[in-house]
Amino acid sequence: MTSPHQTPDETVRAQARELLGQARFAALAVLHPQTGLPTLSRIALATDRDGCPVTLISSLAEHTQALNANPNCALLVGEPEEKGDPLTHPRLTLHAVALWVHRDMPEYAPLRERYLSLRPKAKLYIDFADFSFVRFTIKDGLLNGGFGKAYRLTTVDF
Numbered sequence: 001m002t003s004p005h006q007t008p009d010e011t012v013r014a015q016a017r018e019l020l021g022q023a024r025f026a027a028l029a030v031l032h033p034q035t036g037l038p039t040l041s042r043i044a045l046a047t048d049r050d051g052c053p054v055t056l057i058s059s060l061a062e063h064t065q066a067l068n069a070n071p072n073c074a075l076l077v078g079e080p081e082e083k084g085d086p087l088t089h090p091r092l093t094l095h096a097v098a099l100w101v102h103r104d105m106p107e108y109a110p111l112r113e114r115y116l117s118l119r120p121k122a123k124l125y126i127d128f129a130d131f132s133f134v135r136f137t138i139k140d141g142l143l144n145g146g147f148g149k150a151y152r153l154t155t156v157d158f
Contacts, residue, residue, distance in 0.1 A: 030066035
């Protein structure tokens, strides 16, 4: 069987970066630490100055506990439009490793400033003691641009 994935070109790479850059939220897939079963959460999403996906999450959240136990995860971004078959609209799956950005780290302040510029409503809870940033280091990705438009992406493509 041949691979269903086509070779990405600059247009495809730009589409993937645009999907990521415009995403206001994502589905986060993690492995539940007690059961080992996959679980999903919807998280707020933004990007840092380098285009790396980031979120702000509470230490009380179940997905935080899962990321602490195993930082390997996946993100899904890209929402279907109001009309048309949802499977024909582009979506991007990212395989990533979660890295914590704590308040005492030098990159925290610039990340906080950028996050608030992109997600101003986070001002309500960004300084709560149980909230921290997570930066997702992309390992690879799958872009589904619609029927017959599947691409496997590498870190270089982002």
